[in-house]
Amino acid sequence: MPVDTGAGERLAHACHHKRQAESCGECGARLAGICSVLTPAELGDLEALSQHLTLDKGQTLFGQDEPACSVFNVIEGTLRLVRLLPDGRRQVMGFALPGDFLGLVPQVRHPVSAEALGPVRTCRFGRQDFAALVESKPHLLRSLYERAGYELALAQDQMLLLGRRTAEEKVAAFLLSLRARFARAGHSSVTVELPMGRQDMADHLGLTMETVSRMLSRLDRADTLLLVPGGVRLLDLDRLEALAAG
CATH class of the missing domain: 1.10.10.10 (Winged helix-like DNA-binding domain superfamily/Winged helix DNA-binding domain)
Structure with a gap:
């Protein structure tokens, strides 16, 4: 069942969600993510916007063509990124690992589905709240650009592959x-x-x-x-x- 539907009442049925048991400063995936450039005080600002989501194997964080209302930071576990073709075939576009951010797309709808391959923990941020935070912190915006460049390189490698x-x-x-x-x-x-x-x-x-x-x-x-x-x-x-x- 997809998680990121934009409807809060459905969110609780799809996964467990709660405030972090650990702070952003204690997050094991922080150094691999775009939030690694933030100071302890700035991490507090980020944490105030976040919500922990826990998925079980087989659950879907968000579905292809669903509204992209949130962005997610993968803390633990692996997600499969899948795109269904018009004829019903599927293409596995990639795999999201700890430190990866999902939902940072220019489109208003997710181009892929994100499916948990095992137990997964993520942080969820409202897209507009996260965008406002990024705009207020130029070093976070630079980190976001660097991440986008890294993911573009991965996409180019995949094309070569x-x-x-x-x-x-x-x-x-x-x-x-x-x-x-x-x-x-x-x-x-x-x-x-x-x-x-x-x-x-x-x-x-x-x-x-x-x-x-x-x-x-x-x-x-x-x-x-x-x-x-x-x-x-x-x-x-x-x-x-x-x-x-x-």
Whole structure:
């Protein structure tokens, strides 16, 4: 059930919502988000506008084409960003990780749906309130621009990923990109968590689920990575980077 409908009475039925049990200054995702530039006093201003939302696996934060009334900061968990095509097929546009802001779109309606892949915690801000706060703090606006540039780079990488690369190159590039994004959020490790399923990866990379599974198994047999519960351990970064470079 979608959360961000613009109707407060429906919000309570879709998820749990409450004031933060932790302050913005204690938020584990703060350093990876645009709010990292704020002073403690300014974080208080931000916190006064926010509301905690907790989703369970399978719940939808907002749906495609619904009014974009709010923006969200992902604190914990991963969301799948999905766009349905006119013929009913779906394209996984990306995955939102801790530190990512969602809803910062120029359109009045969400171009994608955001679906929880597991337990997710977010901060919700009214769009107009958040816009007013950003306008009053030039350094926050600069951080927002920098974030937009980073997300544009991710979108360009995705376009390249869907181009002429082989299936093995696509999978290698995806794993390295995910590792870099987790590191940006403060979770640097040779083991990369894969909260999304093989079908999600396939729909993101323009492959079939069988092909994704086959490429992961091939890389595992070549000792390039090790398949572990819930993710992969990257054993040969040089080979992965060579593959990702195409």
